Amino acid sequence: MEATIEVRELRKRFGAVTAVDGLSFRVAPGQVTGFVGPNGAGKSTTLRILLGLDAADGGVALIGGRPYAALRNPLLEVGALLDAGAVHPSRRGRDHLLWMAHSHRIPVRRVDEVLELAGLGEVARRRVGGYSLGMRQRLGIAAALLGDPPVLLFDEPVNGLDPEGIRWIRTFLKVLAAERRAVLVSSHLMSELEDTADHLIVIGRGRVIADTSVRELLDAASGDRVEVRTDERTRAMTVLTAAGATVAATGRGVLAVSRLDAERVVALLGGAGVAFSGVAAHRATLEEAYMELTRDSVQFAAGFEEFADEGGAR
Numbered sequence: 001m002e003a004t005i006e007v008r009e010l011r012k013r014f015g016a017v018t019a020v021d022g023l024s025f026r027v028a029p030g031q032v033t034g035f036v037g038p039n040g041a042g043k044s045t046t047l048r049i050l051l052g053l054d055a056a057d058g059g060v061a062l063i064g065g066r067p068y069a070a071l072r073n074p075l076l077e078v079g080a081l082l083d084a085g086a087v088h089p090s091r092r093g094r095d096h097l098l099w100m101a102h103s104h105r106i107p108v109r110r111v112d113e114v115l116e117l118a119g120l121g122e123v124a125r126r127r128v129g130g131y132s133l134g135m136r137q138r139l140g141i142a143a144a145l146l147g148d149p150p151v152l153l154f155d156e157p158v159n160g161l162d163p164e165g166i167r168w169i170r171t172f173l174k175v176l177a178a179e180r181r182a183v184l185v186s187s188h189l190m191s192e193l194e195d196t197a198d199h200l201i202v203i204g205r206g207r208v209i210a211d212t213s214v215r216e217l218l219d220a221a222s223g224d225r226v227e228v229r230t231d232e233r234t235r236a237m238t239v240l241t242a243a244g245a246t247v248a249a250t251g252r253g254v255l256a257v258s259r260l261d262a263e264r265v266v267a268l269l270g271g272a273g274v275a276f277s278g279v280a281a282h283r284a285t286l287e288e289a290y291m292e293l294t295r296d297s298v299q300f301a302a303g304f305e306e307f308a309d310e311g312g313a314r
């Protein structure tokens, strides 16, 4: 099976709320693709439709070129982590996986393999009710990997994890992608995907805002700005503006210069005898780039309280 995820013109409404509004994107194998957007943007709904848990009102959602309902052996074709709290607390971790494996004719040896992969070997025979959130998250990931699927969907996998757990999941996602799987990971926080995602699909109000490599997004957000450190701000501003630059003071002793490259800035300041201690091209952070993209897409329309409630429940 082809390791791809594809969504075309996908639509979904819940009463008056349009959750997904003509969404189209394709996820390629071999890289971690971040699926990012503010709360309520439509990420979970899209993932649920991909997994056949919700029906779309229009468009298609395909795993390896086929809708979920048409997959012959779903566990072998797509793995997903949606809600790590879904396992019954009285059930033991290993038994939960054994039950899943049995119903899909997956050998018992694979159960122990994924328990080891997820770092759960030692607690596998304990009841899930006694697991920490991190352990439950790992169990969810072990379950997703049971059928060794080429396509993986993770909904907010680092939610509520401690720094060690977050580091573990990040590394794990990269390893899974390096094995040529298609890995789609949702998050409402860009910082969670920093250093992990190679590609980003940014959505807002159920629509794609950007479908871009992380590198391209950062390059675009960084623009042609140059930052200059100088104690002679007024003189520097005069010299640079006269040469056609737009200059703004961004902090104590720091000027942001647009429309001139770093080399020209150095030459102009040097030529005019203005002292400066540093000139550097500005690099936007992923968070800055994301804020810029989603500025107009944060959902206010449905009422603040509803979203505050939703946020509190997560």
Ligand SMILES: Nc1ncnc2c1ncn2[C@@H]1O[C@H](COP(=O)(O)OP(=O)(O)OP(=O)(O)O)[C@@H](O)[C@H]1O
Pocket: 014, 017, 018, 019, 037, 038, 039, 040, 041, 042, 043, 044, 045, 046, 187, 188, 302, 310
């Ligand atoms: N079962 C449902 N019934 C009614 N409205 C729903 C339902 N599921 C989602 N919605 C609404 O659809 C919109 C999209 O929600 P969704 O959960 O897909 O967003 P999200 O991007 O995953 O958000 P978050 O980051 O908060 O998880 C929201 O306005 C939400 O309130």
